[in-house]
Amino acid sequence: MNRPRPVEYADASGEVRAVFDDIKxxxxxxxxxxxxxxxxxxxxxxKRTWETQKAVLAPGALDRRVKEMIYLAxxxxxxxxxxxxxxxxxxxxxxxxxxxxGELMGVIGMANQTNRLADGFRLPIDEIFNE
Amino acid sequence: MNRPRPVEYADASGEVRAVFDDIKxxxxxxxxxxxxxxxxxxxxxxKRTWETQKAVLAPGALDRRVKEMIYLAxxxxxxxxxxxxxxxxxxxxxxxxxxxxGELMGVIGMANQTNRLADGFRLPIDEIFNE
Amino acid sequence: MNRPRPVEYADASGEVRAVFDDIKxxxxxxxxxxxxxxxxxxxxxxKRTWETQKAVLAPGALDRRVKEMIYLAxxxxxxxxxxxxxxxxxxxxxxxxxxxxGELMGVIGMANQTNRLADGFRLPIDEIFNE
Amino acid sequence: MNRPRPVEYADASGEVRAVFDDIKxxxxxxxxxxxxxxxxxxxxxxKRTWETQKAVLAPGALDRRVKEMIYLAxxxxxxxxxxxxxxxxxxxxxxxxxxxxGELMGVIGMANQTNRLADGFRLPIDEIFNE
Amino acid sequence: MNRPRPVEYADASGEVRAVFDDIKxxxxxxxxxxxxxxxxxxxxxxKRTWETQKAVLAPGALDRRVKEMIYLAxxxxxxxxxxxxxxxxxxxxxxxxxxxxGELMGVIGMANQTNRLADGFRLPIDEIFNE
Amino acid sequence: MNRPRPVEYADASGEVRAVFDDIKxxxxxxxxxxxxxxxxxxxxxxKRTWETQKAVLAPGALDRRVKEMIYLAxxxxxxxxxxxxxxxxxxxxxxxxxxxxGELMGVIGMANQTNRLADGFRLPIDEIFNE
Numbered sequence: 001m002n003r004p005r006p007v008e009y010a011d012a013s014g015e016v017r018a019v020f021d022d023i024k025x026x027x028x029x030x031x032x033x034x035x036x037x038x039x040x041x042x043x044x045x046x047k048r049t050w051e052t053q054k055a056v057l058a059p060g061a062l063d064r065r066v067k068e069m070i071y072l073a074x075x076x077x078x079x080x081x082x083x084x085x086x087x088x089x090x091x092x093x094x095x096x097x098x099x100x101x102g103e104l105m106g107v108i109g110m111a112n113q114t115n116r117l118a119d120g121f122r123l124p125i126d127e128i129f130n131e
Numbered sequence: 132m133n134r135p136r137p138v139e140y141a142d143a144s145g146e147v148r149a150v151f152d153d154i155k156x157x158x159x160x161x162x163x164x165x166x167x168x169x170x171x172x173x174x175x176x177x178k179r180t181w182e183t184q185k186a187v188l189a190p191g192a193l194d195r196r197v198k199e200m201i202y203l204a205x206x207x208x209x210x211x212x213x214x215x216x217x218x219x220x221x222x223x224x225x226x227x228x229x230x231x232x233g234e235l236m237g238v239i240g241m242a243n244q245t246n247r248l249a250d251g252f253r254l255p256i257d258e259i260f261n262e
Numbered sequence: 263m264n265r266p267r268p269v270e271y272a273d274a275s276g277e278v279r280a281v282f283d284d285i286k287x288x289x290x291x292x293x294x295x296x297x298x299x300x301x302x303x304x305x306x307x308x309k310r311t312w313e314t315q316k317a318v319l320a321p322g323a324l325d326r327r328v329k330e331m332i333y334l335a336x337x338x339x340x341x342x343x344x345x346x347x348x349x350x351x352x353x354x355x356x357x358x359x360x361x362x363x364g365e366l367m368g369v370i371g372m373a374n375q376t377n378r379l380a381d382g383f384r385l386p387i388d389e390i391f392n393e
Numbered sequence: 394m395n396r397p398r399p400v401e402y403a404d405a406s407g408e409v410r411a412v413f414d415d416i417k418x419x420x421x422x423x424x425x426x427x428x429x430x431x432x433x434x435x436x437x438x439x440k441r442t443w444e445t446q447k448a449v450l451a452p453g454a455l456d457r458r459v460k461e462m463i464y465l466a467x468x469x470x471x472x473x474x475x476x477x478x479x480x481x482x483x484x485x486x487x488x489x490x491x492x493x494x495g496e497l498m499g500v501i502g503m504a505n506q507t508n509r510l511a512d513g514f515r516l517p518i519d520e521i522f523n524e
Numbered sequence: 525m526n527r528p529r530p531v532e533y534a535d536a537s538g539e540v541r542a543v544f545d546d547i548k549x550x551x552x553x554x555x556x557x558x559x560x561x562x563x564x565x566x567x568x569x570x571k572r573t574w575e576t577q578k579a580v581l582a583p584g585a586l587d588r589r590v591k592e593m594i595y596l597a598x599x600x601x602x603x604x605x606x607x608x609x610x611x612x613x614x615x616x617x618x619x620x621x622x623x624x625x626g627e628l629m630g631v632i633g634m635a636n637q638t639n640r641l642a643d644g645f646r647l648p649i650d651e652i653f654n655e
Numbered sequence: 656m657n658r659p660r661p662v663e664y665a666d667a668s669g670e671v672r673a674v675f676d677d678i679k680x681x682x683x684x685x686x687x688x689x690x691x692x693x694x695x696x697x698x699x700x701x702k703r704t705w706e707t708q709k710a711v712l713a714p715g716a717l718d719r720r721v722k723e724m725i726y727l728a729x730x731x732x733x734x735x736x737x738x739x740x741x742x743x744x745x746x747x748x749x750x751x752x753x754x755x756x757g758e759l760m761g762v763i764g765m766a767n768q769t770n771r772l773a774d775g776f777r778l779p780i781d782e783i784f785n786e
Contacts, residue, residue, distance in 0.1 A: 002351040002524050004252045004363070033259070035245070038252040042364030048445055049245065049371070055441060056237045061230035066197055067238050073201045074242035076775035077208040079341050079603050082249035083242065084777060085260035089526040099192035101528070102566025105775050106187045107198050109573070111205035111214065113768035114166070114180065118213035120731035120760050121135045121169040122739060128164070129216035131395050133655050133744040135756070173757025179576055180764070186572060207382035210472050210734050215384060220395040232397070233435025236382050240442070244375035251338035251367050253346060262526050264613040264786050266514045266625070295521070297507070300514040304626030310710060311507065311633070314703055318499040323492035328459055329500050332466045336504035339470040341603050344511035345504065347522035361454035368449045369460050373467035373476065376428070376442065380475035383397045383431040390426070391478035393657050469644035472734050477646060482657040494659070495697025498644050502704070506637035513600035513629050515608060528776045557783070559769070562776040573769065580765045585754035590721055591762050594728045598766035601732040606773035607766065609784035623716035630711045631722050635729035635738065638690070638704065642737035645659045645693040652688070653740035 006037035016040045019050050026054060033086065065094040073108050137168035147171045150181050157185060164217065196225040204239050268299035278302045281312050288316060295348065327356040335370050399430035409433045412443050419447060426479065458487040466501050530561035540564045543574050550578060557610065589618040597632050661692035671695045674705050681709060688741060720749040728763050 009020055009031070020040075023032045039046040057067050068091035075083030088101075096104075140151055140162070151171075154163045170177040188198050199222035206214030219232075227235075271282055271293070281302075285294045301308040319329050330353035337345030350363075358366075402413055402424070413433075416425045432439040450460050461484035468476030481494075489497075533544055533555070543564075547556045563570040581591050592615035599607030612625075620628075664675055664686070675695075678687045694701040712722050723746035730738030743756075751759070 002347070002354055002522050004350075033257045034254045035249060035252075038254055039248065041252075041360065042367065044448065045364055045368050045371075048368075048448060049248070052441055052445065053241055053245070055437065056234075056241045060234050061228060062200075062234045062238075066200070067234070069193075069197070070201060070204045070235060070238045071242045072775070073204045074208045074239055075246055076771050077205045078243065078246045079770070079774045080246035080249055081774070081777070082254045082256055083246045084774060085256045085526070086249075087242075088528075088777075089260045092526055097192060098565065102569055103187075103191050103193045103198070104201060105566065105772055106569050106572075107193075107201045108205055108775055109569075109768040109772045110184055110187045111202045111218075112209065112771045113764040114184070115206055115209045115211035115214045115734070116731050116767045117170065117180070117760055117764045118166060118211055118217075119734045119736070120727070120739060120763055121166075121172075122736070122743075123165050123169055123213045125213055125216045126164045129220045129395050133653050133740070133747055135743075172753065173760065175579065176757055176761050176764075179579060179761075183572055183576065186568065203382070207378050210377070210381045212381070212384070215382060216395070219384075219397075223395055229434065233438055236379055236435065237438050237441075239382055240375040240379045240438075243378045244371040246341070247338050247374045248367055248371045250341045250343070250346060251334070251370055253343070253350075260526050264609070264616055264784050266612075295519045296516045297511060297514075300516055301510065303514075303622065304629065306710065307626055307630050307633075310630075310707055311510070314707065315503055315507070317699065317703060318496075318503045322496050323490060324462075324496045324500075328462070329496070331455075331459070332463060332497065332500045333504045335463045335466045336470045336501055337508055339467045340505065340508045342508035342511055344516045344518055345508045347518045348511075349504075351522045359454060365449075365453050365455045365460070366463065369455075369463045370467055372446055372449045373464045373480075374471065376446070377468055377471045377473035377476045379432065379442070380428060380473055380479075383428075383434075385427045385431055385475045387475055387478045388426045391482045391657050465644070469640050472640070472643045474643070474646070477644060478657070481646075481659075485657055491696065495700055498641055498697065499700050499703075501644055502637040502641045502700075505640045506633040508603070509600050509636045510629055510633045512603045512605070512608060513596070513632055515605070515612075557781045558778045559773060559776075562778055563772065565776075573772070577765055577769070580758075580761045584758050585752060586724075586758045586762075590724070591758070593717075593721070594725060594759065594762045595766045597725045597728045598732045598763055599770055601729045602767065602770045604770035604773055606778045606780055607770045609780045610773075611766075613784045621716060627711075627715050627717045627722070628725060631717075631725045632729055634708055634711045635726045635742075636733065638708070639730055639733045639735035639738045641694065641704070642690060642735055642741075645690075645696075647689050647693055647737045649737055649740045650688045653744045 004038055004041060006034060007040035008037065012040060013043060015043045016046060019043075019047050022054075023050060035082065035086065063094075065091065065096060068094050069096060069100070069104050073104065073111075076105075076108050077112060135169055135172060137165060138171035139168065143171060144174060146174045147177060150174075150178050153185075154181060166213065166217065194225075196222065196227060199225050200227060200231070200235050204235065204242075207236075207239050208243060266300055266303060268296060269302035270299065274302060275305060277305045278308060281305075281309050284316075285312060297344065297348065325356075327353065327358060330356050331358060331362070331366050335366065335373075338367075338370050339374060397431055397434060399427060400433035401430065405433060406436060408436045409439060412436075412440050415447075416443060428475065428479065456487075458484065458489060461487050462489060462493070462497050466497065466504075469498075469501050470505060528562055528565060530558060531564035532561065536564060537567060539567045540570060543567075543571050546578075547574060559606070559610065587618075589615065589620060592618050593620060593624070593628050597628065597635075600629075600632050601636060659693055659696060661689060662695035663692065667695060668698060670698045671701060674698075674702050677709075678705060690737065690741065718749075720746065720751060723749050724751060724755070724759050728759065728766075731760075731763050732767060
C-alpha cells in the first residue's frame, strides 16, 4: 500500500470516533473532511492535531474570520492546495466577503513579492525595527 | 561591487526623491527604511513597488491592522527576516497587542504544520470545497 | 510543444538506454518511473542526476529506509506531490511501517510549525549551538 | 516594543515555570534555550508547543536520532537558521556522527534538487505510486 | 461559493474589459488565460497586476526570453504548477529551445540543492561577497 | 562540536585538495569560498557537488551570465543568504550590469507574487499550456 488511506467513522476505533464526534460538534457538520480521516491512521497524531487546531482557531484577541484569513495566507504562500481549498471555505463560512478575499489576495501577493526583493537586495534590518 | 548599496535622499534623483517624499508623508516618518533605499537603485522598480504597496495596504474591506498581520504571516512563512522585522513594527504601530501577536503566531505555526501534513498524506480535496 | 514529453525506452538513444538499464538493474524494476523518462529529454542531466541519486541513496552510515524517510520529509516540506508519491513508495519498499509513517508525519508537521515560530519570534541563536 | 523579548525563569509566571521545569527535566539541561523563552510570551502557545514536541520526539517506532535528523532535514529545507542550529546540536547529542551528517546533507541536497526538477518537468504521477 | 470563479469577457465590466483588451493586444492572443479571468474578480488587483507584469516583462537590459526563463525558474522553485505551465509556454513562444530548457532545469536543480546545503552547513558569507 | 567546521587546504586530504585545485583553476581564484570548505567535511559530497556544478554552469545553449542570473533567481526565491551573496558576485563577474540586476529583481518579485496569486485563486491550467 503506497498511498495513505482515509479512516471512515464506521471503521474507526473508539479513540478516533471520539475525536471525529468532537470535530462534528464543534464545526456543526455531518461528517469530518478528508484531513481528519487521513490523520486518523495515527490516532495520537489525530488527537494532538485537533486539540491544537481547536485551541488556535477559537475566538480570542482575534476573531475567527481574521484567523481563517491568516490560515489562508499561509496556505497560499506554501502553495498547499488542500489548505487553500479548506480554509477558503472556512473563511467564507466565517464571513469573508468577495471584497475581503480580493484584498487578502492583494496583500498575499505583495508580501511574497517584497519578501524576495528584501532577500535579493540583501537588506540590513533598520535599527528601529530592533527596538 | 558585489553587494547592492542603498540610495540616500541627498544622492537621489528627482524621480526617486518624489517617491521617498510620498512614503514619508503617507507613513508620517522622517526617513524611509532600507527597503526603499535599496530598491531606489532601479527607479522604475521603486516607483511600481511603492504604488502597489500603498494601494494594497490602504484600509478597505480589511483594516490596516489585519493587513499588516497577514503581511507578517506571509513573511514568517517565507522565513524573510527583513519582512518579519518590518511588518512586526508596522503591525504594532497599527495596534497589534501582545495577545494578538501570540494568537497570530499560533495560527501561523498551526497552518504551516497542517499544510505539510496535508501534502504528506496526499489528501484529495473534499467535494464540498469545490462548490 | 509546451509540455515536456517522456522518452520511452524504445525511442531512446544508446546513452539514455544505458542509464535506464542501470536504474532497472539497481532497483530491480521492469520499467523506470516517469521522473527518469522526462529527464531523458536531456541525456547529460539524466545521467548526472541518476549517478548522484544512486550514490546518495546507497546504504552507508545511514540505511536505505532512513534515507528514504528523509527524502520524504524534504518532499513534504516542499509540497512536491511527485516526490511525496515516489518516496512514500520507496520508503515502504525499504520497510517503513504504518507506525513509522505516522511518527514521520508527526515530526515533519512539528518541525514546520516550530521553524516558522522561530522565524516569527526573531530568535537569536543560543551560544551553545555555535560551539 | 517592536522585537519580541524572551521571558527568563526569574520573571516567569507559575504556568510558564512549570513548562520550563519539565523541559529541563526531560532534556537534562540547566536552562531552556531561546525558543522556549520567546514562546513564553504566550503561555498557552508555550505549553501546547512543548507538549506536542515532547510527544513527537519521544522514541517509538523511530528512535530519537532518526527523528532529530528528520527535524534537521525539514529545517534545512525551510532555510530556518534557528531550527538548523538547534536540531544539529540535538542530533549530535543523540548520536549523529560526522559520516551520518554528511550523508544526511547529501540526501537533503538531492531531494531538493529532484523535487524542483519533478515540478519543472510537470511530471504525471506513475500509477504504481497510487496503489 | 467556496471556489473562486473566472470572469469571462462577456460578463466583464468596462474596467475589466479594458485590461483584457490590452492583454490580448500586447500578447497577440484571442482570449486571455485563466490567471487574468480569475483576478478579474477584483478589478483593481487585475489592473495593478497586469500593469506591473507588462512593465516587468518588457524587453530592456534583458530580453524577453531570458525574462521568461527566470520567471520559470522562480515558478519551479515555488512548485507553482500554474506558473510553470504558463511560463514554459511563454518561454517557448519567446524562443526557448529544448537544449535551453534542459540547461535551465539543470541550473534550477543545482541551485535548489546547493541553497539547502549552504543553509544546512550554516555557512558564513565570505568577506569578498560583501564588498 | 555542534557547528560544522571548514576544511582549509593545508589540512585537507589529497582527494579534497584535488577538488580545491580544480575549482581554483576553473574559476581563476586563489582560494575556494566557504561553500567548498564546509562541504569538504564529506569528500564524496564535495566531489559530486563540484562535478555537477561545473557541468551545469559551463556555457552551452545558455551563456554563463544568464545561468548565474537564474541561479540568483532561485536563491532569492529560497531566501538563501549565502546563495544570493555568492551568485550575485558570480553574476557580476560574468557581466551582469546594474540595469540587468534591477530587471532581474523585478522579474523575481513579480513571479513570486503571481505564483501565490495563482495558487490562492486555485487556477485550473489552460488547455493550451498542456499541448
